[in-house]
Amino acid sequence: MENKRKTIAIDMDGVIADTIAQFIIWYEREHGVLIEKEAFHGVPESEGLPNGAVRKFVYTPGFFRTIPVMEGAREAVLALMKNYDVYIVSAATEFPHSLFEKYEWLQENFPFISWKNIIFCGDKSVIATDYMIDDHVKNLDCHNGSCILFTAGHNIGIDRHTRINNWDEVLELFNNEQI
C-alpha cells in the first residue's frame, strides 16, 4: 500500500473553469455592460452581478457548457496526473441541468479525464482524497486531507487553508512538495 498513488480532488467552477469570466461575458452580452472582475471581490459569488443575474445564469441551459477554461488548468492537471490520481469533483447536483453540460465540458476540454475520475456531488464531506483543491471554504473545511484554497473573489481574506492564486502556483506547490 505504501506505493499507492496519492489522490487529488479538483473542483470545477472557479478552479479549472473560469466561471467569473463566463458571468462577465454573459452579462455583457445580455446587458451591454462590461462588469469588472473586481465586482466579485469580497462578496458572495451570487452578488457579483447586478439584478440577481448570477442566480439566473446558473439556471440557464448552456451556461456551464461554454465556460472558458481557467488559464493554465489543462496543462497543470495533465502534469499532476503523472504522479497523482486526479478526480474532478464538482458540486453539480445543486444545478441538475448542469450535470450533462459539465460532463460534455470535461470531454471537450479535459478529454484525458476518464469517466471513472469524475464525481458530481452536493456536499463534498464524504470525498476522501489526499488533497483537495477548491475555491469554496465550506468544501475544504469538511475535508480530512490537505486543503488548497484556490483564490476567488469570495474567499479573499480567509487564511486558514494553504492559498494558491493560479495553476502555476499549484504546480510549484506539488513540485516542491511543500504540502
Add this chain to the structure above:
Amino acid sequence: MENKRKTIAIDMDGVIADTIAQFIIWYEREHGVLIEKEAFHGVPESEGLPNGAVRKFVYTPGFFRTIPVMEGAREAVLALMKNYDVYIVSAATEFPHSLFEKYEWLQENFPFISWKNIIFCGDKSVIATDYMIDDHVKNLDCHNGSCILFTAGHNIGIDRHTRINNWDEVLELFNNEQI
C-alpha cells in the same frame, strides 16, 4: 465529534432501483419474450439478456428514468435517515446520458433525498462513508468502511462481505447493530 451521525453510501442500480426488472420489462416489450430473472444468476450483468440487449438498453434514453423502485427500498431508506446521514452514490458517469435521468428518478421516487446527498461518480474508491451498501463487489472491495453486499445475480457465491438479500434484512442489520 463522537456524536457525529454515521454515514451510509447507498448504490442505485440493483439496490434501490430494480434494474433487472427493467431489463426484463424492456426485453419483453421489444422482443415479446419474457426472460426469467434467473437468467442473470451467475453471469456478469451484461450477459443476462440475449443479443447484447443489456448494453443496448443502458445507452438508450429513458432506460434509467423509468426503472421500478426496488421493493422496500423507499421505506427502508427513510427509516435509515432517522439515525444516519444517507448518501445515494451511483456510478453514473459511465453512462452520461443517465445523469439527469437518475437525478429526476430520485426526485420522483426518493424526494426526501437532498441534492446535497447525491453523488454521481465513476469508481467509488474515494467515497468515504461509515457503511456502503452495493451490489458490485468491485465497489465494496475498495471501500474502507463497513461493507454490505446487496444480493444480485452477478454476485452470487461471493462471501467476503456481509450479505443482505432485501431491504428488510438491511433494516434488521442496522436495528440489531450487527455491523
